[in-house]
Amino acid sequence: MNAIGKTAIGLVFALLLSPARAADINAGKSRAAACMGCHGSAGVSNSGLFPSLAGQSRTYLEAQLKHFRSGERVNATMNAMAKDLKDEEIQNLAAYYAGLPGKSAGGDAKLAAAGKEKAAMCMGCHGNELRGNGQFPKLAGQHPDYIARQLTDFKSGARKAGPMNPLAQSLSEDDIKALAEYAGSLH
Known part of the structure; x- marks a missing residue:
């Protein structure tokens, strides 16, 4: 390897190893x-x-x-x-x-129980207890009205996000309300 190649490799390693x-x-x-x-x-x-x-x-x-x-x-x-x-x-x-602690937004207990049964499909991306997973947002503790509006927007296509659009299209209005209440009840 020539000197230029060695220098380039050295620079790449220096950049990779330098603290962010x-x-x-x-x-x-x-x-x-x-x-x-x-x-x-x-x-x-x-x-x-x-x-x-x-x-x-x-x-x-x-x-x-x-x-x-x-x-x-x-x-x-x-x-x-x-x-x-x-x-x-x-x-x-x-x-x-x-770094701030979240908290529960509350929610209708009966609807939240129904939402818990449906939430397994959400946990693959949004994590256990819907606490978020890297690029996927934390849904736990969000206001139920906010979650319901986002799911409705995904369903209608007003908001676009890869797998959320077809997934939301499979939800009934009752499913959306129940999932929103469940997410809101968590923290």
């Missing part, structure tokens, strides 16, 4: 002040209009903020909020929210 920049949770907390009106002061939304962010994975939060920033995911408010975020700010926000 750690996210700044305090900077994320400061930046999150603009998010609190919708997502709650501790990342737990009190409204079915907005998702709770507390306890979501960094991977999921970073991906969604980048999708909002690029316009790949459409929501007028979030597109405007994310459009000027730098990658570092996204990482900081994601680290801050990922």
